[in-house]
Amino acid sequence: MELLISSAITEAWFNKLHKHLDSDVIIVGAGPSGLLCAAELAARNVSTTLFESKLAPGGGMWGGAMLFNSIVIQAETTYLLDKYGISYQPQCNGLFTADAAEATSALIYHAAHNGAAIFTGICMEDVLVKNDSVCGVVANWNPVKRLDMHVDPLSFSSRIVLDATGHPSEVVKVLTLKNDVRLRLPDGVMKSECSMNAEAGEKACVEYTGEVFPGLYVSGMAACGVSGSNRMGPIFGGMLLSGYKAAGLIARALG
Numbered sequence: 001m002e003l004l005i006s007s008a009i010t011e012a013w014f015n016k017l018h019k020h021l022d023s024d025v026i027i028v029g030a031g032p033s034g035l036l037c038a039a040e041l042a043a044r045n046v047s048t049t050l051f052e053s054k055l056a057p058g059g060g061m062w063g064g065a066m067l068f069n070s071i072v073i074q075a076e077t078t079y080l081l082d083k084y085g086i087s088y089q090p091q092c093n094g095l096f097t098a099d100a101a102e103a104t105s106a107l108i109y110h111a112a113h114n115g116a117a118i119f120t121g122i123c124m125e126d127v128l129v130k131n132d133s134v135c136g137v138v139a140n141w142n143p144v145k146r147l148d149m150h151v152d153p154l155s156f157s158s159r160i161v162l163d164a165t166g167h168p169s170e171v172v173k174v175l176t177l178k179n180d181v182r183l184r185l186p187d188g189v190m191k192s193e194c195s196m197n198a199e200a201g202e203k204a205c206v207e208y209t210g211e212v213f214p215g216l217y218v219s220g221m222a223a224c225g226v227s228g229s230n231r232m233g234p235i236f237g238g239m240l241l242s243g244y245k246a247a248g249l250i251a252r253a254l255g
């Protein structure tokens with residue numbers, strides 16, 4: 001029995017890995033923007049691979065604010081909560097709250113159920129760049145990275161990569177650190193995130209969602225970070241709208 005269990009797990013997992021060595025889209029980071037984008041793309045039959053360095057997908061959505069696990073969303077975003085079956089309650093001034101556990105688990109469920117392959121515990125450490133275009137990522141186990149083990153990574157190719165790594169904007173950071181490139185951003189360079197301003201940050205994270213280098217898109221807090229926009233705290237409408245916008249742009253680019 002034990003060997004049958006081991007055999008079933010390894011066969012299923014390695015099949016998933018083999019099938020996703022090459023995908024249409026690789027999303028790095030399974031926070032709200034990456035998960036929503038994955039759910040939308042997979043629903044359109046786009047082959048989608050999602051790498052998350054932590055054990056659980058969900059990013060910063062589980063914890064609400066200061067571990068008070070309720071999240072805030074704006075009236076103009078409730079259609080996305082309806083679409084993904086997430087319940088919400090009205091508060092004041094056009095704001096609504098949702099339970100962080102329900103909202104996060106719904107996004108994870110729909111991304112996986114729609115067909116995105118979610119790999120957890122795996123960390124993007126570099127990008128593939130060919131012909132002046134990003135065409136995949138280089139990844140390794142997060143524990144290997146944390147223990148500083150001298151182990152080479154594996155490469156994964158895709159037509160498009162989405163940086164949905166949140167505040168650190170890891171994919172754009174590694175691209176700009178290792179390569180002499182100009183980004184499609186004001187001044188052509190990556191900026192640093194600015195201090196809290198909820199209105200400005202929510203607007204910027206949607207506005208700057210898009211392609212910053214051939215083959216490389218940004219969403220969510222990474223879009224705020226690279227454009228030098230503000231953080232916005234535990235309001236998540238912008239993250240969901242950003243993931244939705246990224247999916248639309250990527251689907252159009254794939255044709």
Ligand code: 48F
Nearest residue numbers: 029030031032033052053059060123124165166220221233
């Ligand atoms: O930070 P995160 O939730 O990204 P997001 O979709 O949402 C931001 C909000 O949660 C919050 C906020 C709301 O107003 O400001 O911060 O922009 O999720 C990013 C995910 O990326 C993973 C990380 O563990 C997290 O789950 N991640 C970061 N770097 C890597 C990575 C990496 N190098 N490889 C794989 N995953």
